[in-house]
Amino acid sequence: MNIADLTLEETSTKLKNKEISSIEVTEEYLGRMETYRGLNAYITETPELAMEQAKKADTNIANGKAGKLEGIPLAIKDLFCTKNVKTTAASKILGNFIPPYESTVSQKLLDAGAVMLGKTNLDEFAMGSANTTSGFGNVISPWKKNDGSNQDLTPGGSSGGSAAAVAAKLCLGATGTDTGGSIRQPASFCGIVGIKPTYGRCSRWGVVAFASSLDQAGIFAENVKDTAILLEASSGFDPKDSTSADIPVPDFAAAMNGDIRGMKIGIPKEYRVDNMPEEIEKLWQQGIDWLKSAGAEIVDVSLPHTKYALPTYYIIAPAEASSNLARYDGVRYGLRTEQDALLDMYETSRAAGFGDEVKRRIMVGTYVLSAGYYDAYYIKAQQVRRLIRQDFIDAFKKCDVLLTPATPSAAFAIGENEDDPIKMYLNDVFTVSLNLAGLPGMSVPAGLDANGLPLGLQIIGKAWDEETLFKVGGVIEQAAGFTSKAYK
Amino acid sequence: MALIIKGETGEWEVVIGMEVHAQIIANTKLFSNAKAEFGAAPNEQVSFVDAAMPGMLPVLNYKCVEQAVRTGLGLNAQINELSVFERKNYFYPDLPQGYQISQFEHPIVGKGVIEIDLPDGTVKEIGITRLHMEQDAGKSIHDQHPTKSYVDLNRSGCALMEIVSEPDIRGPEEAVAYLSKLRMIMRYLETCDGNMDEGSMRADVNISVRKVGGPLGTRAEIKNVNSLKAVTQAIHYEAERQIDILEEGGEVVQETRLWDPEKQETRSMRSKEEAHDYRYFPDPDLLPVQLQSKWVTEIKETLPELPDQKKHRFMNEYGLSLYDSSVLIAERKRAEYFETVAETGGDAKLSANWVINELLGALNKDGQDLEAAKVSAKQLGGLIALIKDDTISGKIAKDVFAEMYASGKNAADIVEEKGLKQVTDTGAIEVIIDKVIAANPDNLAKYKGGKEQLFGFFVGQVMKETGGKANPGIVNQILKKKLNS
Secondary structure (H helix, E strand, O other): OOHHHOOHHHHHHHHHOOOOOHHHHHHHHHHHHHHOHHHOOEEEEOHHHHHHHHHHHHHHHHOOOOOOOOOOEEEEEOOEOEOOEOOOOOOHHHOOOOOOOOOHHHHHHHHOOOEEEEEEOOOHHHOOOOOOOOOOOOOOOOOOOOOOOOOOEOOOOOOHHHHHHHHOOOOOEEEEEEOOOOOHHHHHHHOOEEEEOOOOOOOOOOEOOOOOOOOEEEEEEOOHHHHHHHHHHHOOOOOOOOOOOOOOOOOOHHHOOOOOOOOEEEEEHHHOOOOOOHHHHHHHHHHHHHHHHOOOEEEEEOOOOHHHHHHHHHHHHHHHHHHHHHHOOOOOOOOOOOOOOHHHHHHHHHHHHOOHHHHHHHHHHHHHOOOOOOHHHHHHHHHHHHHHHHHHHHHOOOOOEEEEEOOOOOOOEOOOOOOOHHHHHHHHOOOHHHHHHOOOEEEEEEEEOOOOOEEEEEEEEOOOOHHHHHHHHHHHHHHHOOOOOOOO | OOOEEEOOOOEEEEEEEEEEEEEOOOOEOOOOOOEOOOOOOOOOOOOOOOOOOOOOOOOOOHHHHHHHHHHHHHOOOOEOOEEOEEEEEOOOOOOOOOEEEEEOOOOOEOOEEEEEEOOOOOEEEEEEEEEEEEEOOOEEEOOOOOOOOEEEOOOOOOEEEEEEEOOOEOOHHHHHHHHHHHHHHHHHHOOOOOOOOOOOEEEEEEEEEEEOOOOOOOOEEEEEEOOHHHHHHHHHHHHHHHHHHHHOOOOOOOEEEEEEOOOOEEEEEEEOOOOOOOOOEEOOOOOOEEOOHHHHHHHHHOOOOOHHHHHHHHHHHHOOOHHHHHHHHOOHHHHHHHHHHHHHHOOHHHHHHHHHHHHHHHHHHOOOOHHHOOOOHHHHHHHHHHHHOOOOOHHHHHHHHHHHHHHOOOHHHHHHHHOOOOEOOHHHHHHHHHHHHHHOHHHHHHHHOOOHHHHHHHHHHHHHHOOOOEOHHHHHHHHHHHHOO
């Protein structure tokens, strides 16, 4: 038996049956992290802490006090603050920042017995779609094209490190955050499952903010059930986050009974975008057919304001970001370049600390909030956001869940799309609407493209109805029989 | 009592609107659970939220919302069931988030009105434009090091109410009366302690001048006006400055100016063009504040009687003068003290005189406030009762009071101990009068000869004989009868 071949659920069972120990599991994963360090999936590895937690997990298992995730090695996106462990948001401005507190989500996972292996790489402040804006180097996808080119591919972004780490089996699951697609796009590119739950399902407390009204924590894992187990452990009301919802957390895994007979699957016509690769179109149809043969009913629906989602997102997200990132001023923590005058200190610290994409978004955000432009941009964007939300409400009167592609293409090469920010932004075309509407979405691997690269299908649910996503996701997973693995 | 300034070209009128920042009385800050007390060592009352650490989120303290609603009700103002917190963005080292969480388009309290009492005995209404909640900033300290500045974040995140008035104020006296009344109302409501020395109440003054009855002029906003004295001085200075400019044919610039109490002048801080673009937008970390009308009604039911209501009641119920009523209602505790005295003593007007002239007079002389008084309201009422039922005279009462004030003893005990009880036994008084008349045959003759002013001499002698304890009315009555017989 190879420990890294086990799923999270299998590992958990073997740990509880004492067939393997958490120390053995943790050592195996720490070894793999060393072997595949070239992928640059982690910014900070925490082997000592991991071994300490593994030891404790073994004691708990021995004493019959095992938590739901006892001894399970996980990776945490470096946007979640972790107590006494460096948290950078992949930005030089927080390069040496060590928080004296633990984010609610990572605390919940630790409380359930999880072992933290380290902090995964991301786009700086989660701003990017290829994990190339990181202040600590880009992440390389464990996937290669089947043409023998050995070209380095992007794992997607912003949660590229978490997705690559799960796909390369450098952990059994990982946290991510999704502001416009930052979980679902990398999950699709890396052939794994990724879920962004309903806004308010997971606490944002202790997560470095990018765009507060859109940011939502979520989960990456190899398969749908492991994702369900991890999401359940991460979710729940947190009085420290005013936007967190006081709604009970169901047993997500239990919802996966495979029975979708009579369920109505909506197909939004606006997601058939121009120049969509034929393979994506085919995969989408394949997904429709799978669900139909499982007994679901297919319904055509319309989300008429879909085309405005990207521009709306690229006004609201930068506006909030420009304000959220004002606290990185060199005064209290983080990078400071010493200067005699206050204004010089602000300017040089922020110039040195932030990368180009972050600066671009701060400038866009400052602009759209400025006197004279606020009504034309920010207010208008908020109005369109309401229309987009209404589109979904109307569509869900006719169906239970929506099925769409997760991304407009498979993973691209590192360096591609870097010449034009707009091209990069187009990666989020299928994902941003959900963030604007606050709805849950999941990417499930469904097939490979002609180059042998994974493609995902996106399932979109009603607010607070992640259970249906897991149910449908399980059916697609089983029908697709997606067994391709990036790891050796 | 509008201030009219005679210029070279005619009479000028000053138009003033005020923005008052009042720190809300609450145990913890507006969005964090750090303590909000005055006087802690620097940076001792700072949570991760107040220091704007990454990933920290604000959580609204509903005690502060309740206080803002109470204040709004006390200002007779509209309570808005929906209000929104927005971010006011600017960079400064004592503003850790890089934005202040404030309310902008949708404040919690809308239009209201209060009465101000002017020194000439008149009353004027001043309109309230709005009241909104916001976070305070920290404090920058520039005088501790030759090249460095320090930041104290204890105040960062404390809850403030910004109360904006209509431009209804017409001079320094009205401005001072407005601030005093606002302070009084908030102290009655226990929503702000109104302490200007500690910075828990601060005022920005918007001033413009115009020819009497003419169109409104351009205003300047004066900051750093931190005492009632400074308000008076700053208004005089700024009005004169603007009039000088206008009379010389110039134009007043819309700008923010700083009051310099050392130099006794205002000087330009920033012009309209240099004004910050605060880029207000709704704070996505906070939900809109939605008030249940039932909750607002419940708060309304717990409001104490407010200063103006009390003042009117004292005048109507007790027949007190406007002046006496105004003095007595200035502090809620003072008014309560007076009412207890009046109830115990059985004479409201007499009680008002004693509280104002004797008690407050003595405390004032000693630089003490009512809390420090050794005489309780019931005790002072006891003294009034003794005057009222003729047990002692008003004159003796002053001596008794002096002893009560010093020792905290009961009036009746002092009267008993010292045998100060008034003599009302006509037989006993008659004996003394006879004695006095017998001892002064010369004066008796002169009196009978028409020198009637000698009556006072005989009264004095009788009082002297009785140690001041004889009832003056009875003495007068018997003496008159005897002398004229």
